[in-house]
Amino acid sequence: MIEESSLRNAESLIRFGTEKLSSISDVPRLEAEVLLSNLLKINPIKFHTEDIGISPNVMDKFESMIESRFKGIPIAYLIGKKEFWSLSFEINSSVLVPRPETELLIENAIELLKDQESPKILELGTGSGIVSIVLHKELLSPEITATDISSEALYVAKNNAHKYRITDINFLVSDWFSEFKNEKYDLIISNPPYVDKTKLSNEELFSIGMEPDIALYSENDGTSDLEFIIRNSSMFLEHGGWLMLEHGYDQADYCMREMRTAGYSKIKKSKDIQDIPRTISGTFLNE
């Protein structure tokens, strides 16, 4: 409990939050500032330039946010949004919190399709919609279908598309390819679940444990969904169409082998800024 008499301004509240979060975060003060600035709807810079008074109502809400954060709830769920690709996306506990690694997947897709008019794209497992929405903004009139097995996730993705006035992404509930028959795409893109839950440390479990299992975990060392997508995508690709996947830090060689076996060519791995292989792509030439 916060001692009410001791907290008359924002700085003392931030200090309380910083102390509480110091055992679970590397940047406790930053997190406390983000939470309080969102509650007060002010720019956090003001904490350093003004003495800001705090109402008992804000104090109670802040205390409960700090408690939730202390239990491992991601900041993005507490404030309901996350910056990605310099855009702000609505986020809730039905979707994965967007990760910076996924920008690499998008950069590769843009590089591949930047000169093509109306490329046909299928995104598998769209979650909050970040990949499809960014591609829609960056490419030339793309025709995008974005799927997810979770209708709750699709609800968030649709809200995000609406926020950016995008009305022509076809959002569809589908268990990978279950709703598809003869459609063909220039690009199938996915950041599927690829984490092996059994290998997570307690610290890792704490940091991602509140996100949906279905967005994170996959059987067989985290490779089941990657394998399924690699083995089944070629049926839905145009001649010379591309499959592009994000994968775990230690799954590049596995994906490379699977893609070779499935008949892909020009297979290419990409590394993130920490030099870790993160994405793989390959093209499929129909006989």
Ligand SMILES: C[S@@+](CC[C@H](N)C(=O)[O-])C[C@H]1O[C@@H](n2cnc3c(N)ncnc32)[C@H](O)[C@@H]1O
């Ligand atoms: C790692 S998250 C990626 C979310 C988002 N594309 C991103 O990059 O932030 C994986 C997504 O795949 C979805 N998913 C899991 N299993 C699926 C399945 N069998 N069919 C379709 N989508 C699935 C999850 O609901 C989740 O939204």
